[in-house]
Amino acid sequence: MDKGVYIALSGGIAKGHELELIANNLANANTAGFKKDSGTFNEYLTDLRRNDSVESLPREIISSSSLNGRPSGDKSFVEMDGVYTDFRQGNIEKTGRNLDIALEGKGFFEVLTPSGVQYTRQGNFNISPQGILVTTNGYPVLSKANKVQGSTPIEGDLFGVIDSSGKQTPSPTRNPSPEQRFIQMRNGSISITEEGIIRQGGADVGQLNIEEFHEEQWLEKSGNTYFKNVNPSNFNNEAIKTKTHQGFIESSNVNPISEMTRMIEATRAYESHLQAIKTHQEVDGKTVNDLAK
Structure with missing residues (x-):
C-alpha cells in the first residue's frame, strides 16, 4: 500500500481528535468556570525507504520548516501530543x-x-x-485550614514525656483532614x-x-x-x-464564534485527509490492474 495513505490517515486521526475537543468546548460554552481545551500536535519525519511497517519507523520530532529539502523517501506524519487548557479568566x-x-x-x-x-x-x-x-x-x-491555631491534636497520651533538654514534649499537631474542613x-x-x-x-x-x-x-x-x-x-x-x-x-472562557470557525476549518481538513486516502487507494488499485495486464 502507498505510504501516502498512512500520512493522510495520521492527519485525519489528528483532526478527528481536534474536532472532539472543539465539540466539548461548544457543549460547555454555558458551563460556569469551564476552561476551554486545545490539542497540541507533533510532526514526525520517518524514512520510509528503510522500513516496511509504520509501527517500526524511527521517529524524530521536527519543525515544519525542517521539511523543506528533505529526500522524497522521507515522509511527514502528525499525531496528537496532548491537550492544552486555556486558563484565562472568563467574564x-x-x-x-x-x-x-x-x-x-x-x-x-x-x-x-x-x-x-x-x-x-x-x-x-x-x-x-x-x-x-x-x-x-x-x-x-x-x-481554609489554619495550620497553626486550627491544628487538631493527634490522639494519644503523651503527657509527661520529657525531651533530651529536660523539657516536657508538647502535644504534636496535624493539619485538619478534608472531612474536618x-x-x-x-x-x-x-x-x-x-x-x-x-x-x-x-x-x-x-x-x-x-x-x-x-x-x-x-x-x-x-x-x-x-x-x-x-x-x-x-x-x-x-x-x-x-x-x-x-x-x-x-462564565466559561469559550468563544462560541471562534470555536465554530475552528470546527469548520478542522472539518474541511478532515475531509481533505479522507479524500487523500481515497485518491491513494484508487491509484494503488489502478497500478495493480495495470500490472495484471
Whole structure:
C-alpha cells in the first residue's frame, strides 16, 4: 500500500481528535468556570525507504520548516501530543444569588470529590440536606485550614514525656483532614467577603479555601470543571491575591464564534485527509490492474 495513505490517515486521526475537543468546548460554552481545551500536535519525519511497517519507523520530532529539502523517501506524519487548557479568566456575570461566587484572579476553590481533593472555578454552590456547602455535583466545599491555631491534636497520651533538654514534649499537631474542613451552614442571611469569609446570622461559619498555583499546566483536568494538582510543589504559599465576588459567577472562557470557525476549518481538513486516502487507494488499485495486464 502507498505510504501516502498512512500520512493522510495520521492527519485525519489528528483532526478527528481536534474536532472532539472543539465539540466539548461548544457543549460547555454555558458551563460556569469551564476552561476551554486545545490539542497540541507533533510532526514526525520517518524514512520510509528503510522500513516496511509504520509501527517500526524511527521517529524524530521536527519543525515544519525542517521539511523543506528533505529526500522524497522521507515522509511527514502528525499525531496528537496532548491537550492544552486555556486558563484565562472568563467574564464575571451578575446573578444576584447569594451562593453564587465568582473568582477574580488565578485561584481555585478546593473541594472534596470521591477521587480526593480537587480544584474548580465553578462557584455556583448549594447547601446539602445536611447543611454542608457543596458544589453543583454535591461535593463538599472546603474551608481554609489554619495550620497553626486550627491544628487538631493527634490522639494519644503523651503527657509527661520529657525531651533530651529536660523539657516536657508538647502535644504534636496535624493539619485538619478534608472531612474536618466542611463548611457547616446555619440559619440566617449569607454574606461573603472578598477574602472568602462566610458570615451567616451575624457569625463567621468558615472561610473558603482558595488555592493558587505556580504553574497552571500542572493541573490535570478531571471532568469538565475539576482539576487535580499533579505536582505537590506547585502550590503558591504566598499571600493569595484572588478575590471572591458574591452574587456573581464566572462564565466559561469559550468563544462560541471562534470555536465554530475552528470546527469548520478542522472539518474541511478532515475531509481533505479522507479524500487523500481515497485518491491513494484508487491509484494503488489502478497500478495493480495495470500490472495484471
